[in-house]
Amino acid sequence: MARETKMDKQKMVVVEGSYAVANAVRVCKPNVISAYPITPQTHIVEELSKFMADGEIPNCEYINVESEFSALSALVGSSAVGARSYSATTSQGLELMHEVLFNVAGMRLPIVMTVANRAVSAPINIWNDHQDSISQRDTGWIQLYAENIQEVSDMTAQAFKISEDRDVMMPCMTCMDGFILSHVYEPLVLLEQEITDEFLPPFRPERILDSKNPLTFGAFADPNIYTEFRYQQERAMQNALKKIEDTANEFYDMYGRHFGGLIDEYRTEDADIIIMAMGSIIGTIKDVIDRLRERNVKVGLLKVRAFRPFPAEAIMNVIRDVKVVVVLDKNISLGMNAGALFIETKSVLYNTDIDVPVIGYMMGQGGRDVPMSTIEKIISDAEEVMRSGIKIESQFTDLKEELV
């Protein structure tokens, strides 16, 4: 549930999103950072490299690896030794990591990685959408999506705390929209060192690679035991649902800032129409809602902050009694003609007593701007659905028909 955040203007500075993230990583006191440069993640790793060059991250090694595959592989080793481990990537880099992503989750290594969301090739495109991280949804990584740079900065500390929890021990991607958040300058409160030292205790995993107590990591599991490993990963993901919520609340109590736990809500109290979305588009949607509310359109926002684990219950609680749900996706599952958030939302409603129409829009692919007018048009579509039912369940928006 939304909690009021009052920003301390005295503490606010204007910095680039990438700097805010790099600073948050520094404040979380990582022991090993391993990364490979890729647009638009580069400013994050450059800022971290500057911190290293100035000796501002003590007890930390930065590994300039030769690929994203090795970036994450190196962290398998470092995390298993008991080092708090961090990386950042995007798009092609994240896809190259695919095999390692499963491995990290399966070995229960609580690595945190910022993903500066970007479209995937081909055609090659460096701008924002969510196809890269959405395509990694089954790898066992917690996925959190941020609305603005304050949120992604704060989310970094939350991610370490959630992942390193003994009931979770699963890796976490903190997702920020490439360029839109990574390269934007906004006022924010940088993650505070003193509070973070209290909020985030040092990483002390129960089991590590240590010659005084030799353990075997990454043994092979035959059909007699493999299922149980998978089951335990799923159980850890379910544990993360509560941990994500609790961590956001604890963060609020200590820092006074809250951008939602699993989800967040905006003007949902009496809403007939609920828009669901993730990432930086949330800000645009809020502005549209404010405008439409003046015209007595009863529309509200359900911001999905955690995509994995999927917050089915939290979502159902918000949309239970509304008249129509609109899901916006900056991704597409090819062959399904729908975006992932739309597909997941529809699937969790089946076999329940909730009977609400759900429509989906795929938008913002490859960095195409989503103007307020597009959101307004979609909401007027939703009003039409309220009147006469669904005509098109899932569709692309702002498609240039003349080009196809």
Added chain:
Amino acid sequence: MKSISLLAPGHRGCAGCCDAMAAKFTLMGAGEDCIVVSPTGCLEVMTTPYPETSWDVPWIHSLFENAGAVASGIEAALKALGKQGTKVIAMGGDGATMDIGLQALSGAFERGHNFTYVCIDNEAYMNTGVQRSAGTPYGASTTTSPAGKVSFGNPRLKKNMPAIMVAHGSPYVATTSLAYPKDMIAKVKKATEIEGPTYIHCHAPCTTGWGFDTSKTVEVARMAVQTGLWPLYEVEDGKVTKVRKIGANKKPVEEYLKMQRRFKHLFTMEGGADEIAKIQAMADKNIEEFGL
């Protein structure tokens, strides 16, 4: 040297398994204060069927192609956490080292991580059923380079992996053979004591993949050295500093080839003698180059 092996018995290796011998000798050289990384392969599979393990040292397996990177991360973490003294060893097969894992290994050596990489080279993908790798020698029949009516087996020369690691500026590169365990143990010990990325390339005959009796692993390994096909040498800071001389013990390559099923076709096919002559020329070149 520890009398009790740090690789416990009871693993699933074949009788006469080269991997088990190589791993045992490596640990005898490295000692117990080490962390071992193994990429996917026979060694990993046969020693760690959950919940059992043969490893009396901390051991980690991640993936097939990333042992160099995992070792990098371990070494960096030990440094960051102030844990001095623990040695980092990666041990992988020829496929994991010379083919799929080459990039990660190259990166780790270029960055200068302080660790030792041991390639256990049994000259094919044995875990998946004897498929050709970059370590497979000329003329060997494997399941993906089979000898046939128009084929003498693998048509390419073995990749010169030690030279590639020397080219990375490694302070210490050495070749070893399972027939000379004291030599191997001493070289591993030396490699782990030298600061920086060091490389050991161990020639490791595989009874199953090469086709010889399970009691002959050491004999086959020794014959490879005595023919000059597998020269034993050390390279320190780019210069060859030591070689094992063959001298009067020099054997013709036929004696090595005829011990193994994978070269059988060279003795039965028309034109096989010419192929054997080419392999003899390779041995002679080694003998000349290293002064064996």
